[in-house]
Amino acid sequence: MALQKRRQEVVSAGVGTLLPVFVEEASGAIIKDADGNQLIDMGSGIGVVTIGHTNEGVVEAVSNQVAKLTHTLFTVAPYEPYVRAAELVCAHAPGAHKKKAAFFNSGAEAVENAVKIARKATGRTEIAVFDHSYHGRTNLTMAMNFKMHPYGTGFGPLAGSVHHAPMSYPFRDAEGMTGEEAASRAITYLEKRVGASQIAALFIEPIQGEGGFVVPAPGFLRTLQEWTRANGIVLVADEVQSGMARTGKWFASEWEEGFEPDLITVAKGIAGGLPLSGVVGRAEIMDAAHAGGLGGTFGGSPVAVAAGVAVMEQYESGDWLARAIQIGELIEGRLAAMKNNYPLIGDVRGKGAMQAIELVEPGTKNPNPQATEALMKHCHQNGVLILNAGTYNNVIRFLPPLAISDELLHDALDVVATGLAKLS
Ligand SMILES: *Cc1c(COP(=O)(O)O)cnc(C)c1O
Numbered sequence: 518m519a520l521q522k523r524r525q526e527v528v529s530a531g532v533g534t535l536l537p538v539f540v541e542e543a544s545g546a547i548i549k550d551a552d553g554n555q556l557i558d559m560g561s562g563i564g565v566v567t568i569g570h571t572n573e574g575v576v577e578a579v580s581n582q583v584a585k586l587t588h589t590l591f592t593v594a595p596y597e598p599y600v601r602a603a604e605l606v607c608a609h610a611p612g613a614h615k616k617k618a619a620f621f622n623s624g625a626e627a628v629e630n631a632v633k634i635a636r637k638a639t640g641r642t643e644i645a646v647f648d649h650s651y652h653g654r655t656n657l658t659m660a661m662n663f664k665m666h667p668y669g670t671g672f673g674p675l676a677g678s679v680h681h682a683p684m685s686y687p688f689r690d691a692e693g694m695t696g697e698e699a700a701s702r703a704i705t706y707l708e709k710r711v712g713a714s715q716i717a718a719l720f721i722e723p724i725q726g727e728g729g730f731v732v733p734a735p736g737f738l739r740t741l742q743e744w745t746r747a748n749g750i751v752l753v754a755d756e757v758q759s760g761m762a763r764t765g766k767w768f769a770s771e772w773e774e775g776f777e778p779d780l781i782t783v784a785k786g787i788a789g790g791l792p793l794s795g796v797v798g799r800a801e802i803m804d805a806a807h808a809g810g811l812g813g814t815f816g817g818s819p820v821a822v823a824a825g826v827a828v829m830e831q832y833e834s835g836d837w838l839a840r841a842i843q844i845g846e847l848i849e850g851r852l853a854a855m856k857n858n859y860p861l862i863g864d865v866r867g868k869g870a871m872q873a874i875e876l877v878e879p880g881t882k883n884p885n886p887q888a889t890e891a892l893m894k895h896c897h898q899n900g901v902l903i904l905n906a907g908t909y910n911n912v913i914r915f916l917p918p919l920a921i922s923d924e925l926l927h928d929a930l931d932v933v934a935t936g937l938a939k940l941s
């Protein structure tokens with residue numbers, strides 16, 4: 518392909534790609550490539566176009582904004598849409614406490630800023646994270662990821678003062694281990710290895726993204742919260758992938774009763790494809806950073822926040838959240854039926870429109886990355902864009918745009934089922 522050749526000439530080999538196609542345009546849950554082929558999008562660009570490709574409200578908001586004002590830099594001369602976006606994200610983050618927000622460009626940048634804020638607020642240095650987590654590709658966030666390869670290999674030295682604790686992973690933990698037990702395993706580890714009084718922040722994805730849509734056992738998040746509150750540790754929920762209507766709630770944190778993280782990082786699904794991320798949380802913690810300490814040239818640009826406002830105002834109706842629940846039920850029902858037929862599937866899990874299957878060698882829990890790769894390939898060859906995930910590269914994740922129809926969802930899942938039949 519001519520385009521492929523041009524790309525190889527000038528684009529760094531370090532920027533890999535999953536699919537050998539060039540996308541021309543997209544709408545709702547359909548992607549069209551340069552050759553006129555159509556793909557059903559079951560990945561939303563990794564949970565970014567949750568509201569659908571080229572959502573009308575987003576297109577209109579971005580078009581209007583881009584014609585009016587594209588840049589002043591909020592820290593030089595502010596503008597209203599940034600404040601409106603902050604009002605919306607503060608209003609919908611869990612907890613009745615007073616909240617404030619700040620905006621950046623990427624998920625990794627939001628995580629880095631949450632680290633800065635938590636360190637300043639506590640006067641402590643150490644950061645705790647969980648096994649199987651993913652937080653980004655910058656120097657600090659590379660150190661916070663669980664997987665060294667491909668994210669960190671050869672890119673060191675990585676940042677220090679980051680400590681990894683065992684996660685609650687119901688499919689792979691001892692049978693019957695409760696969330697409370699898994700939390701106390703992590704807490705004991707961190708107390709021995711780091712010391713609670715040293716820890717500025719504990720970062721947790723309430724449902725892990727790249728780690729394979731791992732949903733911790735009930736009680737895990739709440740027990741961690743009791744411990745962080747008792748020890749003056751800032752609890753940060755990294756909802757870059759799980760937040761913004763993906764799971765049928767504004768934030769996946771809301772699925773655990775009583776769980777109200779001190780800070781939340783958001784990005785991916787917040788602005789319908791425009792680069793926008795943010796940190797939202799307790800006002801007194803957010804205000805601990807001194808003026809001039811947070812910011813960045815493009816962070817919360819007028820066009821990105823205008824898109825964020827357009828997305829969040831649509832979420833406020835509740836219709837998108839309800840749709841995420843319906844989509845989740847449809848996908849989960851189909852996947853559960855496939856699990857009965859195909860012992861390649863070891864586990865079906867997720868919340869709302871964030872569902873996954875973990876593939877194993879039949880009759881065992883041994884990861885099956887080969888079958889996962891083959892299933893992905895089958896789907897891509899049959900017009901369905903699906904994404905993998907997981908520490909062992911053996912998870913297929915389903916996170917379609919919420920604009921997808923039931924019919925398209927069934928079409929996509931039929932292709933998955935055919936692929937499983939072929940592999941079994
Ligand atoms: C994608 C992701 C990030 C990094 O976001 P970028 O915008 O790629 O920097 C951080 N945390 C989680 C949970 C993510 O899924």
